[in-house]
Amino acid sequence: MKSLVLAVLLFCVSSNFVSAQDMKQQTLPDPRTTGGKPLRDVLGDRQTNRDFKPDMITNQELSDLLWAAWGINRQDIGKRTAPSWKNFQEIGIYVATKDGVRQWDEKRNVLDPVSDVDVRGLTQNKSFVTVVPLMLLYIADYDKMDAPKKDKRFISGTDSGFISQNVYLHCASEGLSTVVMGAIDRKKMRKALKLKRNLHIIHCQAVGYPAQ
Numbered sequence: 001m002k003s004l005v006l007a008v009l010l011f012c013v014s015s016n017f018v019s020a021q022d023m024k025q026q027t028l029p030d031p032r033t034t035g036g037k038p039l040r041d042v043l044g045d046r047q048t049n050r051d052f053k054p055d056m057i058t059n060q061e062l063s064d065l066l067w068a069a070w071g072i073n074r075q076d077i078g079k080r081t082a083p084s085w086k087n088f089q090e091i092g093i094y095v096a097t098k099d100g101v102r103q104w105d106e107k108r109n110v111l112d113p114v115s116d117v118d119v120r121g122l123t124q125n126k127s128f129v130t131v132v133p134l135m136l137l138y139i140a141d142y143d144k145m146d147a148p149k150k151d152k153r154f155i156s157g158t159d160s161g162f163i164s165q166n167v168y169l170h171c172a173s174e175g176l177s178t179v180v181m182g183a184i185d186r187k188k189m190r191k192a193l194k195l196k197r198n199l200h201i202i203h204c205q206a207v208g209y210p211a212q
Contacts, residue, residue: 026102026111029060031067036173046168049177050126051211056097056133061174065207066104068170069093069136070163082162085155090144091163091202094137094193096120101137101193117192122185123204129181132206137189138163143198153200160202167205177210 036042057065067073070093073081080089093104095111098118102111119137120129129135140156147155164180171178182203189201 024113026059028063028066028109028111030109031063031071032060033067033071033073036170039169042169042172045172047172048168048179049210050128050179050206052128052132052177052206052208053211054131054133055209057176057208061176062095062134063109064174065167065170065176066093066095066106066109069167071106082159082166084159084162086146088145088147088155088159090140090142090156091160092139092141092199093163094139096123096135096137096204097133115193119189119192122189122192123206124181124183129206133208134206136167136205136207138202138204139195140200140202141198142200156200156202164203164205167207171207175210176207178205178207180205 037045068081070091071081072078078089079087084090093106094114095102095104096119098120100116101114101119103114104111120132120135123129123135138160140152140160142149142152142156145152145155167178170176180203184201184204186201195201
């Protein structure tokens with residue numbers, strides 16, 4: 001009898017563990033890589049918008065957004081939708097929501113859990129940051145950069161700028177609001193994300209449905 005009870009308890013614990021892991025990891029649908037507005041129309045519509053609805057975008061919209069930002073557009077050689085200095089590909093995209101932070105794995109198109117802390121309030125001292133449903137954090141891995149240490153900040157800032165512009169153009173095409181923010185409490189953000197010493201926060205970008 002005792003062995004039966006123990007077996008049931010172990011099964012329950014094991015089931016809960018798997019369920020919790022499944023809840024934390026988020027698999028995205030395949031991104032839509034064709035369509036959208038013509039480039040010149042998108043360039044004409046590109047703008048910064050700080051007014052957001054609190055509603056989270058759909059998983060399909062998130063998948064499309066991440067692919068446009070920094071996805072692999074040439075699978076055979078692993079090249080991206082945005083350039084990077086000497087093809088370092090040092091930028092990682094972390095997705096921050098009210099539920100916490102996940103890192104996007106572009107090869108698997110999966111969001112892996114990083115922290116259950118809501119870090120949106122660490123990005124800028126404005127009221128709208130707690131309304132924004134989604135923030136993209138651009139974090140550079142200096143270990144991937146074969147360059148002098150003094151140049152790494154400039155290079156990663158430039159590379160993340162290319163990604164930010166892709167996000168701006170995608171949002172203009174899809175009718176989403178976006179704004180880039182550099183005012184980040186990096187010390188608190190590092191602590192919340194438990195970043196290793198080789199990882200450096202560059203800036204972030206808010207994305208969501210426009211308020212009107």
